[in-house]
Amino acid sequence: MKIMSEFGKNAPNKVFISLMLGVSAGILYVGLIPLVLSSLDELPGIMYTDSAPAELFGYQISNLPIAFAFFSLCLLILIFRTVSQIMLTAVSLNLTMKVRENLYQRVSSSPIDVLEKIGSPRIINTMTMDVRRIVDGASMAPPMLVSLATVAGMMFYIWIENSKVFYFVCSALLVGVISYQIPIFIGRKYMLRARELMDELQEGFRGVILGAKELKLNRKKKDNFIKDELLAVESKIESTNIRAETVLTSAMNYGDMIGFFAIGLLAFVYVNYEQVSNSELIAIIMILLYISSPVGAILSAIPVFISANVSYKRMEEIYAEMVDEDSFDEELELPCWQQIQLKNVTYTYNDEHAFKAGPVDLTIKKGQITFIVGGNGSGKSTISKVITQHYYPTTGHVCFDDVQINRSNINSYRQTICSIYSDYYLFKTLHGIDLQCPKVNAKIHQLIKDLALDGKIKFENGRFSTTKLSDGQRRRLALLVAVMEDKDLYVFDEWAADQDAVFRKVFYEQILPELKQKGKAVVAISHDDRYFHLADQIIKFESGLRV
Structure with a gap:
């Protein structure tokens, strides 16, 4: 996506470090499940210790080396994710300023007649709403990469446990992700329409503020203006946004449940056709439960990316209309003219x-x-x-x-x-x-x-x-x-x-x-x-x- 290239160009070193820390946190997540599983007996649900519990700070701890590795991983994940997100926040704020600065320069270097033709409502909407959405979309990428790394690592663990189950789970998740795109596509159409209506509403805002004196002196004009040029557009925006939110919310909730659908198919259907041991089934179900949240996070980020992409296209359209004067900006020493x-x-x-x-x-x-x-x-x-x-x-x-x-x-x-x-x-x-x-x-x-x-x-x-x-x-x-x-x-x-x-x-x-x-x-x-x-x-x- 183009917005990610803007994100990377703004502070490539910080973004790279942030991504590496985030991906590292995702990979470390993969190590938590095996460590927990290693403390389970062959009988499902029964905890055991292979030796007498060790004592640390007055507390008894089973499997001290494994426990130490587990909590060390948790601490590293906490540090990596926190540092990654803090760096990313700083880059996001700086990107917001840089995108707006670029827009300021574009506006100031555009011919007056071009700006008059574009209109201030569209430019103001881009400076406020679109820039924020673009940055929000770009800042979602690193957390999504963390989730992707987590899911990829866990799926690799499933493949090690049972390759047949791996292919089945991949197929189930793939069907879920593809079907998820249908409501997302519909929601995107509604979001595009709502964004266009916001430009119309911005012009109405100008009218109700700058034309307040005229509206005070003509009740019919005021009532008709508010009804036809404000409330009518507001109603369209409301209905369009409700449709968009309904579709996207349904899609996001469906995305959160895709992992559980895969668990249900595995536990109630797949086991009737393929031989899976109890230990393998427990391990795989634990992993699927674990990755349900990352999968949901990945799918939930898609609407944010779509919104950012819509705003990015709107900004590119305005940029395309803002033809640069192609004038020499440096001030020359001029002869005195008469x-x-x-x-x-x-x-x-x-x-x-x-x-x-x-x-x-x-x-x-x-x-x-x-x-x-x-x-x-x-x-x-x-x-x-x-x-x-x-x-x-x-x-x-x-x-x-x-x-x-x-x-x-x-x-x-x-x-x-x-x-x-x-x-x-x-x-x-x-x-x-x-x-x-x-x-x-x-x-x-x-x-x-x-x-x-x-x-x-x-x-x-x-x-x-x-x-x-x-x-x-x-x-x-x-x-x-x-x-x-x-x-x-x-x-x-x-x-x-x-x-x-x-x-x-x-x-x-x-x-x-x-x-x-x-x-x-x-x-x-x-x-x-x-x-x-x-x-x-x-x-x-x-x-x-x-x-």
């Missing part, structure tokens, strides 16, 4: 709508304010994401002065850009800013006052005391962060849309002119025509085209 040019640029969404923006030609210069205007769906936000290098143009070129953007320099030029889109995320910590400089801290506190955030938040030790603010306050705090990042290009997507008149005035008449005065290139997507006179150029879009 303008950005879009030359015959188009961008086409690769979805069922296939909306196309462009072809567009435009120039944005430093020390100028550019307003982009247009109706909803006109393409202004799409083109702005091409400007900020979030979208790579389908055709055409973006140039910073005479330098054309390509995969080798796009990440470096991104570092000169700051944007606030409608779906911005507000980080609580100010990253990438020199907070040791007194002027920087003074500027932050001044902006907090200018944006009327004093009394709402505090800035201490590089962190804001809270980001749980109103929409307008959050947007003003995002503006503060953007100003402090001190980039060369600023793009604001309808920043003032939910601000009152006072803060619109601050934004248009104070913040934007200050950025312009500092020689920044400023692009504002806006409908505020009363401030259009502040723009050095106004670019209008309609149906994806500049007009």
Whole structure:
């Protein structure tokens, strides 16, 4: 299974040692039964001692050498299994972190349009549920190998006792294991369906949380949403999981009894056709009783492996969709640029709508304010994401002065850009800013006052005391962060849309002119025509085209 290769690659030495200790414990288990059997008389059930009991620590002990060997094996098994499991736990926890780290890197290196297409519910489900199931499945392998080693050793002992009985028991166990796979296959189908439904439910979670205000104002919408998009999916998940658990639980209980079925067939059927001595029968039945638990453990691990395999496939599907940008990650030393040019640029969404923006030609210069205007769906936000290098143009070129953007320099030029889109995320910590400089801290506190955030938040030790603010306050705090990042290009997507008149005035008449005065290139997507006179150029879009 592929998940085991991930487990082995993460810490091969520790996994190898853990497996060896576990297998050694399984082999040592094999020695316990012969030692116990060696203390039985030829008459079944009668204990005997071949000499007077020895005395140790005031207790009488029969067959002291055998007893010593027995308890020594028990102690070694305890030590080997404990050390094996502790090492495996450490590897499992580290693997969890490594798998998530890999997923973080995949997400951060994927194009924005790809992430938008995949959707956050699927990615979050993979980060939480799937990663846990994958690690749980991988961590089941070493204990299962211990059980396999135990079963193999015991079966070898049966073969030594009576080869005919060995073949009979193997046949009985094989039939049991094969028949066990039928409900497992059915249960796997149900688990796959339940996993798909969880992605749907995740989207419903977002709706009930992020759309709480809208649902409060429309009872029918709320009732229908909860009924059709939450409870209906919950009901499907419940029924699917019940079916899966019913089938898998039945299978696991059946797996626990396979060993006993073999004992019953041997004790009540096989002895009528083949000659088996009492001593052999007792020894073999004891061994079968002993391996019933390992066999059950092996079969019980199969559903965990199946669940892990389902989650692994889901993660691989997301990885397959997360096409790497194939961009050069190391930051290059860039020449100082004065303008950005879009030359015959188009961008086409690769979805069922296939909306196309462009072809567009435009120039944005430093020390100028550019307003982009247009109706909803006109393409202004799409083109702005091409400007900020979030979208790579389908055709055409973006140039910073005479330098054309390509995969080798796009990440470096991104570092000169700051944007606030409608779906911005507000980080609580100010990253990438020199907070040791007194002027920087003074500027932050001044902006907090200018944006009327004093009394709402505090800035201490590089962190804001809270980001749980109103929409307008959050947007003003995002503006503060953007100003402090001190980039060369600023793009604001309808920043003032939910601000009152006072803060619109601050934004248009104070913040934007200050950025312009500092020689920044400023692009504002806006409908505020009363401030259009502040723009050095106004670019209008309609149906994806500049007009």
